[in-house]
């Protein structure tokens with residue numbers, strides 16, 4: 001079992017605000033001794049006599065030396081994030097002060113917190129379930145409206161409630177069927193097979209909806225993978241830079257120099273697009289570039305959206321039609337984007353308007369019609385599905401457990417169809433329960449917990 005027993009006997013300390021210089025820094029302690037340890041070095045009043053949810057001004061001293069004037073916030077167990085005694089010390093935001101205060105607390109008897117240990121304690125002390133704890137990490141790292149909403153909804157319960165409820169009903173069935181095992185001679189049926197089948201089908205629906213939501217969840221969390229495809233010098237880097245509004249990719253006058261993939265993210269209308277800048281669309285004799293080209297194809301296939309970019313001054317209709325044909329065969333949604341409109345080329349523009357009226361004309365270099373391009377991008381990815389109130393699964397661990405749950409539930413149904421013996425039925429139900437429990441943390445192992453919380457930062 002876990003080395004960390006609950007309630008925890010040791011008191012942990014860490015910086016809760018980012019490293020570096022800020023106006024203030026917050027150092028957090030959690031554990032039974034946290035108030036006493038701070039009180040030992042705090043001058044102003046007796047913190048152990050104060051109520052919870054109060055703030056106190058004073059100075060932290062080591063011997064005669066004043067380290068800083070601080071504000072101390074007290075949260076008494078169980079009314080705190082970790083459900084333990086929590087103290088937050090707000091100091092001036094110098095890294096020297098922060099180091100001094102943390103060292104002082106360690107000398108008093110606190111222990112430096114491990115990554116995610118505050119959240120882990122909150123989980124182990126029953127503040128929330130595992131899926132909600134993981135959402136805390138997602139929330140901290142969310143950088144768009146869509147990912148923020150997904151994390152927020154999960155932190156507030158999300159699908160945990162739904163799953164916990166159905167799981168409880170399934171546990172009931174499992175125990176009834178196991179009870180029947182004790183009465184094999186008498187041919188009793190405590191659990192109605194009809195009701196069990198209904199429950200399993202209901203669970204399967206929920207589980208399958210959540211599994212389906214993962215594609216969307218993944219995109220919300222990691223961004224819509226987007227490729228800008230086009231031959232050398234079409235203006236791919238320039239467009240990416242224009243969209244990013246800063247010079248991140250190397251813009252070059254020499255054809256074919258953009259050989260490496262440059263991934264960058266931009267937020268369009270609350271959705272993150274992960275741009276993958278690519279080295280060219282067509283085969284070439286230059287070996288380095290040819291490698292780039294085959295990688296390009298791979299990347300293009302894995303994209304959710306392709307911007308097909310071509311230079312109005314340097315492309316003819318035959319070429320464009322051939323590229324469009326190629327892209328249509330690839331099966332990934334794409335936009336036809338004609339670049340360098342500032343260069344003119346009336347004839348090609350007319351032809352494009354006639355043959356491909358959905359072409360978007362821009363100038364990446366002159367930053368013309370980029371807003372129009374952004375609108376079209378949003379249209380193509382169908383923003384509506386990002387705005388649904390439905391809970392979405394964004395976590396690969398949950399996705400795995402849901403898939404295993406689904407398989408086990410299907411086994412239960414097959415078992416019911418084939419009227420297998422009770423012990424087999426009970427086993428399949430128990431297996432479904434196990435995988436469901438993994439999501440909310442009713443079933444955990446040390447490895448699993450260590451793996452989840454090590455991804456948090458220290459102080460969280």
Ligand code: GDP
Pocket residue numbers: 230231232233234235236237238239250251252253255256257258339340341342343362363364365366367
């Ligand atoms: P890439 O090889 O597709 O990444 O193309 P680059 O972004 O390196 O651009 C190739 C050249 O085209 C550079 O000299 C850019 O300055 C130029 N360029 C890009 N966009 C425009 C534009 O809208 N108008 C004009 N006139 N030149 C552009």
